[in-house]
């Protein structure tokens with residue numbers, strides 16, 4: 132393939148969409164039934180550009196590691212992928228490089244913006260955050276681009292909690308200031324008299340993983356611990372002897388306040404003038420969460436007025452903060468450069484946690500640490516696996532039966548199961564029906580991440596219905612039906628009495644089968660291509676069609692006939708391994724008894 136170089140980019144000719152998959156530049160590919168199925172670059176540039184950047188010619192995906200990552204994680208990645216460790220990239224450099232990458236791993240120092248996803252040209256499949264907070268990743272843009280975001284939610288919990296306690300104790304005893312003063316040649320024993328922690332009330336704001344661990348440790352120091360978290364279960368708090376209180380109660384009671392909530396639109400600047408005005412005079416604040424949860428200007432005012440006696444901050448709205456920052460320079464403020472997660476142990480831990488999630492996602496597995504996709508436990512996933520393939524095939528079949536009308540706008544998916552509604556997670560199945568409905572008629576790539584978004588964007592209303600069956604709930608599902616309303620069909624027999632295109636499928640011997648088409652009972656394996664014929668039921672038709680296909684060297688894998696009654700209307704479904712030639716199809720259409728027929732590519 133001819134490649135020309137322009138600056139940092141390698142450009143090649145526009146790729147031919149009709150090229151067989153096996154000749155794509157990106158030869159690794161996941162199975163289509165995978166929820167994170169990767170359609171190669173050549174088959175679906177999402178934002179199709181006149182030129183497509185081609186990354187590499189070997190079989191491995193490329194992972195860009197944009198910030199320092201523990202060695203154990205790097206080794207894990209290298210077993211599966213080409214790993215490009217490029218630190219301190221400018222936003223422009225990141226946007227340039229990203230089009231050559233299948234995965235990106237960052238910490239808190241890299242902003243993964245909408246531009247990054249747009250610049251990836253659809254190639255970026257997964258962003259791994261080697262840590263907890265994902266406020267530096269534009270999750271909406273990731274979801275819209277079908278890019279999975281995973282994080283490492285557990286491996287740095289203890290490190291962050293320990294750093295919170297370190298800041299709490301260092302602040303109370305003026306450790307940083309006293310250290311600086313000795314180094315400046317002073318000996319200020321009276322100036323740096325501290326305050327005791329024992330018996331004081333600590334309010335933990337955000338009682339999640341880190342907050343709970345800080346609470347445990349603070350109790351060990353003899354503090355009274357209360358917590359505010361609108362979403363935390365009371366039994367978890369009471370199990371470690373912590374009382375959950377309202378926001379205002381926490382502010383008005385606490386001697387010390389430690390922040391542990393994520394930065395979200397709801398928590399942004401929640402510690403503002405109003406909040407500071409409700410605090411006890413002389414309160415001391417620790418922030419190892421995110422700088423953005425505090426209005427930094429309001430904190431300076433509260434420090435200057437004495438409402439806040441001291442603050443210890445690991446995080447800032449802008450990182451690194453400007454050197455002349457009044458907050459950083461304030462004598463009652465202790466600062467660290469976002470070190471909460473920076474222990475040897477935590478960095479090795481997050482590196483492994485994120486590398487495993489990224490490799491898994493690149494292999495098409497569902498990640499337990501997915502941030503923008505439903506987390507489906509492994510056992511549920513394996514039980515649903517055959518139905519995932521069925522759901523996609525039914526969507527693909529149904530949409531190819533549409534001839535016209537108002538366009539596909541209203542689709543109902545019915546799940547027949549003996550399981551209770553809470554025991555059947557249909558999110559995955561719905562996503563796969565959407566994938567099947569949209570991919571054959573567009574260049575959009577649909578996966579579990581962007582399925583609902585893509586359907587909504589295309590004005591496709593998906594409703595779901597449960598058909599409750601008696602019997603053993605051992606099987607997750609008996610059958611799935613897909614109904615498309617308000618459309619005409621190119622195969623009128625696919626329209627059921629309800630007036631909707633209706634297809635029904637079951638899993639037989641682990642394989643997806645079509646079991647009903649419109650009002651006709653059929654049974655054909657949903658593989659390869661399908662020929663659907665409607666004819667007046669009479670002897671000899673099967674033989675005629677069979678011999679036309681044999682003459683065209685097309686292997687028939689399956690054939691069934693469903694009829695309303697003997698000698699009445701019948702629907703013949705024929706599974707074929709190869710696609711018949713137009714001549715063969717013409718001959719089938721010319722058989723007098725055949726009233727309509729259609730070829731469906733699954």
Ligand SMILES: NC(=O)C1=CN([C@@H]2O[C@H](COP(=O)(O)OP(=O)(O)OC[C@H]3O[C@@H](n4cnc5c(N)ncnc54)[C@H](O)[C@@H]3O)[C@@H](O)[C@H]2O)C=CC1
Pocket residue numbers: 262263264265284287288291336337338339340341342359360361362363391392393394397398419420421445446469470471472473
């Ligand atoms: N400084 C550092 O290096 C580190 C900072 N962090 C920060 O700490 C945050 C917490 O981490 P984890 O405990 O692991 O996350 P988590 O998700 O286990 O806990 C967050 C808690 O905040 C609560 N929360 C959400 N909105 C709230 C609100 N409006 N008011 C009070 N609570 C609210 C949630 O219900 C949840 O329980 C992360 O989002 C991250 O920003 C985490 C690790 C290291």
Ligand SMILES: O=C(O)C(=O)COP(=O)(O)O
Pocket residue numbers: 238239240261262263264265287469470471472473
């Ligand atoms: O995990 C988090 O949320 C952190 O803030 C840690 O950030 P870092 O990976 O050290 O840049």
